[in-house]
Amino acid sequence: MSSTTEMKSVVVLSQAYDDRLAQQLNALGHLAQALGVDASKYHGFKTAEYTDAVQRPLAKLSWWPLIVLSGRATKVAEFWNDLQSRELPKACFVESMISGGSGAQLEATAKLQSPLPIIAISAFGPASDLNALTKKLSLWRAPIAKRTTPL
Numbered sequence: 142m143s144s145t146t147e148m149k150s151v152v153v154l155s156q157a158y159d160d161r162l163a164q165q166l167n168a169l170g171h172l173a174q175a176l177g178v179d180a181s182k183y184h185g186f187k188t189a190e191y192t193d194a195v196q197r198p199l200a201k202l203s204w205w206p207l208i209v210l211s212g213r214a215t216k217v218a219e220f221w222n223d224l225q226s227r228e229l230p231k232a233c234f235v236e237s238m239i240s241g242g243s244g245a246q247l248e249a250t251a252k253l254q255s256p257l258p259i260i261a262i263s264a265f266g267p268a269s270d271l272n273a274l275t276k277k278l279s280l281w282r283a284p285i286a287k288r289t290t291p292l
Contacts, residue, residue: 148185150176150207150265154281157214158260162284165260168234172263173207179230180265205265212278214259221262223274229266235259 152172154165180186180203191199212220224231236258237249264271 146206146268148205148266149268149271150180150203150205150263151271151275152176152207152209152261152263153217153220153275153278154209154211154261155214155217155259156211159211159284164239167239168261169209171238172232172234172261175232176230176263176265177203179232183230183265185267186265209281210275210278211281216277217259217262218256220274220278221257221259224262224264227266227270229264229270231262231264233257233259234261 150173152169154169158165158168181188187204188201189204190201193199221233235250235253237253238246239260240246241249264274
């Protein structure tokens with residue numbers, strides 16, 4: 142059996158959007174889905190098929206870990222720039238992909254110029270490569286929700 146640390150997926154959330162958790166989670170979901178499609182064609186990608194006690198399928202998930210990181214907007218942009226020279230599955234989610242439907246989003250995104258308003262980035266590949274590229278980023282921590290009613 143292979144180690145679960147040979148390969149990995151990462152999603153990096155820009156801290157510039159920490160006050161917009163719904164947008165960050167929307168980006169994370171879309172990027173995880175996009176990464177699964179692209180990574181499935183990449184050498185080394187494999188899945189684990191989960192079933193219950195009577196063998197009903199529950200999920201077919203990546204064998205490899207998915208780590209969620211965060212960083213300042215400048216560090217996230219650097220990560221995206223560094224990924225451009227590597228033959229790894231990758232995806233970038235920007236502000237223009239949030240609302241208006243796919244047609245409007247495609248049109249608005251096609252007009253973007255640098256610096257990109259990056260909400261999140263995903264990538265899949267050898268853990269050693271991604272570790273080197275993400276060493277200046279932090280493990281993402283969900284914001285603490287303020288409870289308005291007692292438990």
